[in-house]
Amino acid sequence: MDTLVPIINRIHEALGSVDSNALNIPQIVTVGMQSSGKSSVIENIVRKDFLPRGKTLTTRRPIKIHLTKTTQEQEWAEFTHIPNRKIHDFREVRTEIEKETRRICGKGSAISHIPISLRIFSPNVFNLLLIDLPGLTKIPIDDQPSDIEAQTREMIFKFISNKNCIILAIIPANVDIANSEPLKIAREVDVDGDRTIGVVTKTDIMDAGTNAVHILNNTGAFKLRHGFVAVVCRSQKHTDDNETIAQALAREKAFFAQTAAYNTVSTACGTENLFKMLSDLLLRFICKSIPSIRTQIADLIIKAKKELAAYGDIDAVGEVSNSALLLNIITMYVGDFTKSINGDTNINTGVRINHIFAKTFPRLIEDAFVAGCLTVEHVKAAIDSSNGARPYLFVPELAFEHLAKQQISLLKVPASQCVQLVLEQVSQIAMDCIKNTAARFPALAQSMRAITAELINEKIAKTIDMVDCTLEMEHTYLNTNHPDFVKSEMMMQAITSVFEARKGDEAQLKTHTTAASESSFLNLKFFRTLPPTPDCKTKPQLQTVKNSAKNNVKADTGDEQDRLEICLIYSLVSEYAKIVRKSITDSVPKCLMHFFVKAVTDSLHNRLVMRLFKAEVVDSVMVEDESVVRARSKHKTRLASLQSAMEMIGELRIFDLT
Numbered sequence: 001m002d003t004l005v006p007i008i009n010r011i012h013e014a015l016g017s018v019d020s021n022a023l024n025i026p027q028i029v030t031v032g033m034q035s036s037g038k039s040s041v042i043e044n045i046v047r048k049d050f051l052p053r054g055k056t057l058t059t060r061r062p063i064k065i066h067l068t069k070t071t072q073e074q075e076w077a078e079f080t081h082i083p084n085r086k087i088h089d090f091r092e093v094r095t096e097i098e099k100e101t102r103r104i105c106g107k108g109s110a111i112s113h114i115p116i117s118l119r120i121f122s123p124n125v126f127n128l129l130l131i132d133l134p135g136l137t138k139i140p141i142d143d144q145p146s147d148i149e150a151q152t153r154e155m156i157f158k159f160i161s162n163k164n165c166i167i168l169a170i171i172p173a174n175v176d177i178a179n180s181e182p183l184k185i186a187r188e189v190d191v192d193g194d195r196t197i198g199v200v201t202k203t204d205i206m207d208a209g210t211n212a213v214h215i216l217n218n219t220g221a222f223k224l225r226h227g228f229v230a231v232v233c234r235s236q237k238h239t240d241d242n243e244t245i246a247q248a249l250a251r252e253k254a255f256f257a258q259t260a261a262y263n264t265v266s267t268a269c270g271t272e273n274l275f276k277m278l279s280d281l282l283l284r285f286i287c288k289s290i291p292s293i294r295t296q297i298a299d300l301i302i303k304a305k306k307e308l309a310a311y312g313d314i315d316a317v318g319e320v321s322n323s324a325l326l327l328n329i330i331t332m333y334v335g336d337f338t339k340s341i342n343g344d345t346n347i348n349t350g351v352r353i354n355h356i357f358a359k360t361f362p363r364l365i366e367d368a369f370v371a372g373c374l375t376v377e378h379v380k381a382a383i384d385s386s387n388g389a390r391p392y393l394f395v396p397e398l399a400f401e402h403l404a405k406q407q408i409s410l411l412k413v414p415a416s417q418c419v420q421l422v423l424e425q426v427s428q429i430a431m432d433c434i435k436n437t438a439a440r441f442p443a444l445a446q447s448m449r450a451i452t453a454e455l456i457n458e459k460i461a462k463t464i465d466m467v468d469c470t471l472e473m474e475h476t477y478l479n480t481n482h483p484d485f486v487k488s489e490m491m492m493q494a495i496t497s498v499f500e501a502r503k504g505d506e507a508q509l510k511t512h513t514t515a516a517s518e519s520s521f522l523n524l525k526f527f528r529t530l531p532p533t534p535d536c537k538t539k540p541q542l543q544t545v546k547n548s549a550k551n552n553v554k555a556d557t558g559d560e561q562d563r564l565e566i567c568l569i570y571s572l573v574s575e576y577a578k579i580v581r582k583s584i585t586d587s588v589p590k591c592l593m594h595f596f597v598k599a600v601t602d603s604l605h606n607r608l609v610m611r612l613f614k615a616e617v618v619d620s621v622m623v624e625d626e627s628v629v630r631a632r633s634k635h636k637t638r639l640a641s642l643q644s645a646m647e648m649i650g651e652l653r654i655f656d657l658t
Contacts, residue, residue, distance in 0.1 A: 026129075026164040026165070026166065026282055026285040026286050026289055027129040027130075027131060027159075027162070027164070027165055027166070028128060028129060028130050028131065028165075028166045028168060028278060028282070029130075029131045029133060029156075029159045029160055029165050029166070029167055029168065030042060030130070030131065030132055030133060030168045030170055031133065031136075031156055031160065031167055031168065031169055031170065031182045031185060031186060032135055032136065032169070032170030032171070032182050033135055033136045033137070033170075033172075033181060033182065034057055034134075034135030034136060034137045035135065036135060036170045036171070036172050036182075036201060037170055037172065037201035037202060037231075037233040038059070038132060038133075038135060038170045039051040039052075039053065039058070039059060039132060040201070040233035040234055041168065041170060041199055041201065041231060041233065041271075041274075042065065042130055042132050043234075043245060044231065044233070044245065044248065044249065044252075044271040044274075045067075045125075045126075045128070045130065045271065045274070045275065045278075046065065046067060046120060046122075046125060046130075047122070047124050047125065047245050047246070047249075048075070048090050048093075048120065048122070048245060049090060049091075049094075049239075049244065049245055050077070050090040050091075050093040050094050050097075050120075051063070051094065051097065051132065052094055052097055052098050052101075053236070053239055057109050057111075057134065057135065057137065057141070057144075059132055059133065059134045059135065060101050060105045060109070060110065060111045060112065060134055061100075061101050061104060061105060061111065061112050061113075061114060061115060061116050061134070062113065062114075062115040062116070062131055062132070062133050062134075062155065062159070063097065063115065063116045063118060063131065063132040064115050064116065064117045064118065064129065064130075064131050065118050065119075065120060065129070065130040065131070065132065066117070066118070066119040066120070066129055067120050067122070067125040067126060067127060067128045067129070067130065068119065068120070068121045068122075068125070068127060069122070069123065069125055069126060069127050070121045070122065070123055071123065072121075072123065073123060074088070074121075075088070075090075075120075075121065075122040075123075075124070076088045076120075076121055077090065077093045077118060077119065077120045077121070078118070078119045078121075079096060079100070079116070079117065079118055079119075080117040080118075080119075081100065081116075081117070082096075093118070097116060097118070100116055101116070106143075108142055108143035108144070109141060109142045109143055109144045110143060110144060110145065111134050111144075111148070111151060111152065111155070113154075113155050113158070115131075126275060126278075126279060128278070128282065131159055133152075133155060133156055133159065134152055134155065135152075136149070136152050136153070136156070136181055136182070136185075137149060137152065153185070156185060157185075157188075157189065160185070160186065160189050160190075161189050163195075164195075164285050164288075164289050165195065166195050166196075166197065166278070166281055166282060166285065167186045167189075167190060167195055167196045167197070168197055168199050168278075169182040169183050169185075169186045169196055169197070169198050169199065170182060170199050170201060171183065171198055171199065171200050171201070171215075171228075172200075172201050172202045173200050173201065173202050173203045173205075173206050173212040173215070173230070174202055174205065174206055174207070177215055177222050178222065180222070183196075183198065183222060192225065193223070193224045193225040193226070194225055195281070195285070196224055196225075196226065197224070197226050197227070197228075197229065197274075197277060197278070197281065198215070198224050198227070198228035198229070199228070199229055199230075199231060199274065200212050200215055200216065200228050200229065200230040200231070201230075201231055201232075201233050202232075202233065203230045203231070203232060203255075204232045204255050205235070211259070211261040211262065212228075212230050213261050213262065213264065213265055215228050215230075216228050216229075216230055216262075216265040216268040216269070217265060226277065226281060227268060227277075228268060229268050229269070229270075229273055229274045229277060230256070230262070230265075230268060230269045230270075231252065231269075231270065231271050231274060232248075232251065232252035232255050232256075233248075234248045249271060252270055252271060253270060253272075256269040256270055290649060293649065294646070294649050294650075297642055297645060297646050297649070298646065300642055301639065301642050301643060301646065304635060304638055304639040304642055305639065307635050308632065308635040308636060308639055311440055311628055311631055311632040311635065322618050322619060322622040323613065323618055325622060326444070326612060326613070326618055326621070326622055327609070327613075329437055329438050329441070329444065330448075330605065330608045330609060330612070331605070332437045333433050333434060333437040333438060333448065333608075334601075334604050334605045334608070336433040336436060336437060337429060337430055337433045337601065337604065338601050340429045340432075340433060341353070341426075341429065341597060341601060350429070352425050353422055353425050353426070353597070356418060356421045356422055356425065357418075357589040357592075360418070360421060361414065361418040361585065361588065361589065362585055364413075364414035364417050364418065365411065365414045365581055365584070365585060367414070368410045368411065368413055368414045369407070369410055369577070369581070374403065374407065374570065374573055374574060374577075376566060376570065378403065378406075379399070379403065379566050379569045379570050379573070380566055382398075382399040382402050382403050382569070383399045383565060383566065383569060385399075385402075399569050400569055400572050400573060400576075401478060403569065403573040404478055404572075404573050404576050404577065404580075405475055405478070407573060407576075407577040407580070408471070408474050408475045408577070408580050409475065411471055411474075411580070411581070411584050412468075412471055415467050415471060415584065415588050416464075416467075418588055418589075418592070419460070419463065419464055419467060419588075419592065419596075422592050422596065422597070423456070423460050423596075426456060426596070426597060426600065427453070427456055430449075430452045430456070431449065434448050434449055434452070439625075439628070440624050440625055440628035440632075441621060441622060441623065441624055441625070442623075442625045443620060443621040443622075443623055444612075444621040444622060447611075447612060447617075447621050448608065448612075451607060451608055451611050451612070452604065452608075455600055455603060455604060455607050456600055459595065459596050459599045459600050459603075460596055462595055462596075462599075463591060463592055463595040463596040463599075466591045466595050467588055467591050467592075470584070470587050470588065470591060471584065474580050474583065474584065478576065480576075482576075482579055484579050485575060485576055485579055
C-alpha cells in the first residue's frame with residue numbers, strides 16, 4: 001500500500017484537470033442521501049474538520065480530496081483554482097469551499113457538476129483520493145430546480161460508473177436497509193458488489209433496545225461482498241460545541257467498546273476499521289488496474305511530448321546562440337510556407353489558391369460578362385456610329401473593334417478580384433506559419449509579419465502591373481488572324497451568309513480597292529478564302545442570333561442585309577471575346593504564380609535573414625513571451641511527473657501484485 005498508492009496520487013497530481021474517470025484511476029466516492037453523514041465520514045477519514053455543514057444541502061459541487069501522507073509535522077491544504085497558496089488553518093478551507101461553491105452555483109441551493117479540487121498534506125492520513133458528492137434528495141427545496149433528483153443521480157452515475165471506483169454507500173442506521181437508495185444506485189453499476197462498501201452511520205442515536213448488528217453481520221437480504229462498517233459521526237450539536245475530530249474518534253471508540261452488542265462484530269466497527277478495509281480494497285484495485293494505467297500513461301507521455309515540442313525545444317533555449325536559433329526558426333517558417341503553398345503538408349492550404357484559379361476566377365469572368373452582356377442594340381448602335389460620309393461596302397470593321405474592346409474591358413474587374421483573393425490567401429498562409437513557428441517570441445513574430453507583409457506588398461504591386469499589362473495588350477491589338485478566330489464555325493457561317501446575300505454585287509467587289517478595304521480583315525480577299533459552308537439559315541445557333549437581331553431592329557430602318565450585318569458583328573465580337581476570355585483565364589493565374597507566389601517564396605528567406613541578422617536586432621527579437629515560458633514549464637513538470645510515475649510503475653514488476 002505504501003508503495004502503490006503514492007504512484008496513483010502522483011498520477012493524479014500530474015494529470016491535473018484531466019478527468020480521472022476517463023483514465024480509470026482508482027478513487028473512492030461517497031454516495032448517500034442528504035444529511036446521511038457523508039461529510040462526517042470523510043472528515044473522520046481525513047481527521048480534519050473542513051467541510052461545510054448545515055441543516056440543508058451543503059455539498060453542492062463534487063469535491064475531489066487528494067490525501068497525501070507526508071513526513072513533515074505540518075499539515076496544510078491547497079486548491080487547484082488558487083495555486084501556490086498553502087492553507088494551514090482548515091477553517092479557511094471550509095470558507096474557501098463555500099466561496100467557490102457560491103461562485104458557480106450562486107447563493108441558493110442549486111448544484112453543479114464542476115468539481116472543486118482540494119489537496120491535503122498531513123502525516124496523519126492515508127494516500128487516498130476521496131470524492132464527496134451532493135446528497136440525494138427527493139423533493140426540491142428553496143430555489144432548487146424541479147429535476148434536482150435527476151441532476152444528482154446523473155452526477156453520481158458519472159463518477160461511480162468508473163469500474164475502478166470504490167463506492168462508499170452511506171446508510172443511516174435508523175433507516176430500513178431494504179429501502180436504501182444509495183445501495184440501489186450502487187447495485188445498478190456494481191451488480192456483484194465487488195467495489196461497494198456499506199457505511200452505517202448514526203448508530204449512536206438508534207432507538208433504545210435496537211442496534212445495527214444484523215446489518216454488520218451481512219446476513220440479510222441485501223448482502224455486500226465486502227460487508228458493512230459502522231461509524232459514529234459528529235452531530236450538529238457536537239459541532240456547535242466545538243468537538244474536535246480527535247474527540248469525536250475517541251467518543252466513537254468508547255461507544256463501540258461500551259456497547260456489548262457490537263463486541264461480536266468489533267472488526268466491522270469504527271473509523272479505524274473503515275480505514276483498513278478501504279486500504280485493502282484500494283490496494284486490490286490498484287494492482288488490478290496497473291496494466292491499463294501503464295498503457296494510458298504511455299499515451300499521455302507521447303501527447304505531453306508533442307505539446308511541449310509546440311513551445312520549442314527547452315534544451316535549445318539558453319544553450320544555443322540566439323543567432324542559430326533565429327536561423328532555425330526562419331528556416332522552419334519558410335519551409336512551412338513553401339510546403340503549404342505546394343501542398344506538401346497534411347493540411348494543404350495551397351489548394352485554396354488552385355480553387356481560385358480553377359473555379360472562382362472563371363465564375364467571376366462569367367458574372368462580369370453576364371452583367372455587361374452584348375446586345376443587338378449595342379451592335380446596331382456601333383454600326384451606325386461607324387458610318388462616315390461615305391457608305392461602307394462591307395460590314396464596318398470599326399464597329400467590330402469598338403465592341404470587342406468593350407468586351408475586353410469587362411475582364412479588368414474579375415482579374416483584379418482574382419489578384420486580391422490570391423493576395424489574401426498567401427497573406428493568411430504566411431501569418432499562420434509565423435504563428436506556428438515563432439509565436440513564443442512575440443517581438444520576432446511581429447518583425448517577421450512586418451517583413452513578410454512588406455515583401456508581399458512589393459511583389460503584388462509588380463504582379464498587378466503585369467496583369468494590367470496583359471489586359472492592355474489584349475485591348476491594344478485585336479489579333480483577327482488568331483487560328484481559333486478564323487476557324488470559328490459560327491463566325492464563318494455568319495460571314496458566308498453576308499457574302500451569299502451580296503452575290504449580285506460581285507462587280508462592285510472586284511473594283512473596290514480603297515486603302516481602308518485593303519487593310520481591313522473584312523475585305524474581298526478574306527471572304528473569298530473562306531471554305532464553303534452550309535447555308536447559315538440551317539444552323540440553329542446562328543438562326544437564334546438572327547432572330548434576336550430581327551426582333552430588336554426596327555422594321556422601317558433596315559432590310560434583311562442589315563440584319564445579317566448585325567448578326568455578323570454580333571457573332572464576330574462574341575467569338576473573339578471567347579478567345580480573349582480563354583487567354584486571360586490562362587494568363588492571369590500564370591502571372592500570379594510567377595510574379596507573386598514564386599517570387600515571394602524565392603525571396604522570403606533572404607529577405608528575413610538580411611533584415612533580422614543584425615547584432616542590435618537579434619537579441620531584441622529573441623525574447624520569449626512570459627506566458628510561453630510558464631506554459632513550457634508547466635508542460636515540462638507534467639511530463640516529468642508522468643515519466644516518474646511510469647518509472648515507478650515499471651519497478652512494480654518485481655513484486656507479486658496478485
